Amino acid sequence: MRSLVQILAAVKELRWYYWGIIICSLLTAATSLLTPFIIKEATDEVVASLQGRGGGISVVLWLAVALLIADLSNTIISNVGGYLGDVMAARLRTRLSQRYFHKLLTLPQRYYDTALTGTVISRLNRSITETTQFMQSASNNFFPMMLTLVASLAITAWYSPWISVMLLVVFPTYMWLTTLTSKRWQKLEAKKNSHVDIAGGRFAEVIGQIRVVKSFVQEKRELASFSDHYDATIGLTRSQSRYWHSMDAARRGAMNLIFFGIHALIFVRTVQGAFTVGVMVLLIQLVNLAKQPAMMMSYLVDTAQRAIAGSRDYFEVMAEEQERDELADPVVGGRRELAPDEPMIEFRDATFGYEDGVDVVHDVSFAIRQGERVAFVGESGGGKTTLVSLLLGLYQLRSGQVRVAGHSIDQTPAELLRGSVGVVFQDASLFSGSIRENISYAHPGASDAEIEQAAREANAHDFIMGFEQGYDTLIGERGLKLSGGQKQRIAVARAMLKDAPILVLDEATSALDSKSERLVQQGLDRLMKGRTSVIIAHRLSTIASVDRIVTLKDGQVDEIGTPEELARSGGIYAELLALQSGSKQDRKKLKNFDITA
Incomplete structure (x- = not known):
């Protein structure tokens, strides 16, 4: 009793x-x-x-x-x-x-x-x-x-x-x-x-x-x-x-x-x-x-x-142990101030493993400057998506540090940390309800004009207005009434309305046909403008315009450099280029680079 x-x-x-x-x-x-x-x-x-x-x-x-x-x-x-x-x-x-x-x-x-x-x-x-x-x-x-x-x-x-x-x-x-x-x-x-x-x-x-x-x-x-x-x-x-x-x-x-x-x-x-x-x-x-x-x-x-x-x-x-307690921390406009010369994102000797398992990533160190676009490239299981999860504070490191805007995420309230990051996943992960509700998910108080503007920038407004109910169209559980490209454009609009300074694109176009990919990519290009962006993709067309590439192998950083530098280095990225331009048999090897780490 x-x-x-x-x-x-x-x-x-x-x-x-x-x-x-x-x-x-x-x-x-x-x-x-x-x-x-x-x-x-x-x-x-x-x-x-x-x-x-x-x-x-x-x-x-x-x-x-x-x-x-x-x-x-x-x-x-x-x-x-x-x-x-x-x-x-x-x-x-x-x-x-x-x-x-x-x-x-x-x-x-x-x-x-x-x-x-x-x-x-x-x-x-x-x-x-x-x-x-x-x-x-x-x-x-x-x-x-x-x-x-x-x-x-x-x-x-x-x-x-x-x-x-x-x-x-x-x-x-x-x-x-x-x-x-x-x-x-x-x-x-x-x-x-x-x-x-x-x-x-x-x-x-x-x-x-x-x-x-x-x-x-x-x-x-x-x-x-x-x-x-x-x-x-x-x-x-x-x-x-x-x-x-x-x-x-x-x-x-x-x-x-x-x-x-x-x-x-x-x-x-x-x-x-x-x-x-x-x-x-x-x-x-x-x-x-x-x-x-x-x-x-x-x-x-x-x-x-x-x-x-x-x-x-x-x-x-x-009685389950919850995420770390929220710690009071001064913020400006809902975001941390970025100290001069501090990178927006920094991993310092970060090591992580699930439960009692072996390390998934170990001794990972790199820094991303404000406004920089950086792509993660590597074979499946290399740790790319794991790094994104660590950036969002979904798991605790075994050792090392992850820092955002010059502050360790261990000392950052989860609400503030995740409020600073917009994410577009491979799976759009929409909710049942209307298109309007899904676009404004991170900003429920957004006006109709703000929602429509985000949809236009994501190349979603035209197909939305093609529905009889427009923005009030009910999309079913997980957006089952929409095509893959439509769902992704809604997800891009959702991230646009959130207006976070950091953007993570996790295979955002990998499951789309060429036409849908082009429409979504146009929206993503607008979304990345002025933001610090982390991109995970195995299509080289998606990462060709990034500022730098971080290649990962067996949970460790293998190379860091511009696309031009890594194309000549003979490493993972150079191998990707060679395989993509090589024979049909070589292109089959590209499946190893499908990133669902």
């Missing part, structure tokens, strides 16, 4: 709801307890009237009115408490979901290198839903009943301490038997959750790449794998449910025996004259009020077990 208490403590802004629920629960319990006392008085009054000693019909009617008032009060208060419980649960779900999403947004890239998207989503739906459902059920039903139980025990003790003692035996017995059940149940639940999360993760992947699945005719295999995981949960559920319900039968059987003893004691003491008929009715009703939470324990414990298992998954994510 500690993890559930942690959740309540973490959402302190809901404390007024907690207090409102507590007050309503107290009043609900009080009005529930009035009913047995009124019925007791009515019973004794009826018996007395039959014996010629009662106050007659008027007294009984007033007692009926009192019973109505108690019931109406209970109805109104319990529903107010239910309303507070529902709103509290909804707000709790909202806060937990927001914090979960916020946490995911702050986790380092390495977390997403191994986590399945669908699993992350499944955990959000399952963990938070199960936790809030338990909180809602507990606040709306069980909490008022527990207060009624405590009061019932106290009142029962006034008439017969032995009955209270027997009632008190019920709950330790029930909880002891539940404790025996809990450990094994939670292990089985964890296995079920694992299967559901894996299946959910694969489900999201398959739906996201349905064209690939259909193209390779793998629908049956994917369905079989998905079904296997859910079929496994059936077997686990059989074992889990069989064990749970056999133990529940033992728990409830023990309770039935205890309540048999309580009822027998009440009946015998009434026959012996210790209780009036009214007191007997009162005690039976109080026992039934105490019995309700006891009988509900089976459901409550079941939902609590699921909530505890779900909250553990939630806190497991929340």
Whole structure:
């Protein structure tokens, strides 16, 4: 239960709801307890009237009115408490979901290198839903009943301490038997959750790449794998449910025996004259009020077990180490001032490897001046895209430094660092929604004129206006309604509107046909104007106009120089030139330079 208490403590802004629920629960319990006392008085009054000693019909009617008032009060208060419980649960779900999403947004890239998207989503739906459902059920039903139980025990003790003692035996017995059940149940639940999360993760992947699945005719295999995981949960559920319900039968059987003893004691003491008929009715009703939470324990414990298992998954994510803390740093106009003679980008003996693996890049050193265009060239796996990831601060170096505008990125807030870099990837990575929303993604407050200007500079305005809805055209998930060239021009317009001083082009035209490449390249040329640009490309036409080239081999810098210098050096770039102008067999070797490092 500690993890559930942690959740309540973490959402302190809901404390007024907690207090409102507590007050309503107290009043609900009080009005529930009035009913047995009124019925007791009515019973004794009826018996007395039959014996010629009662106050007659008027007294009984007033007692009926009192019973109505108690019931109406209970109805109104319990529903107010239910309303507070529902709103509290909804707000709790909202806060937990927001914090979960916020946490995911702050986790380092390495977390997403191994986590399945669908699993992350499944955990959000399952963990938070199960936790809030338990909180809602507990606040709306069980909490008022527990207060009624405590009061019932106290009142029962006034008439017969032995009955209270027997009632008190019920709950330790029930909880002891539940404790025996809990450990094994939670292990089985964890296995079920694992299967559901894996299946959910694969489900999201398959739906996201349905064209690939259909193209390779793998629908049956994917369905079989998905079904296997859910079929496994059936077997686990059989074992889990069989064990749970056999133990529940033992728990409830023990309770039935205890309540048999309580009822027998009440009946015998009434026959012996210790209780009036009214007191007997009162005690039976109080026992039934105490019995309700006891009988509900089976459901409550079941939902609590699921909530505890779900909250553990939630806190497991929340405990993940996030990206470095943001450090305060003076900025000018949202960007760092570039000190005189400082390069815009500088790698100093940078060494990096993924997790516990070998170094991907090591001892990399070079500098890029403000406004300079520099291309990275090398074989696949040479470390080019890795250097871009390091520039964006997506990973932490093992040693060395990366500096932007004269400042180490380790001492630069991530928001400021990434706000200074515009990126156009090989995959345009658009979002569902309108063209307008995608172009203004980095600048949501941009005016229509600014959006249109960016689109014109990216050679996108004409094809956008060809759509019936123009800039309000919905493009589907990942821009599936657009061609490759159209998506790239939207991505270029997005980078233009961001207007960052540093630009990274990661294979921005490699997947396009010649016509689309020409249109996108024209937009890129406008985009690069006046910016420090880092270009990754294997088409020599793309990098022919750069100021310098950095060639990479096996994660190290091999050569640095102008295109003219490296063309004569005999290195990697010279080899590329020779292969491109050579035989068909030689040109096949160019595939080794396809850069997806």
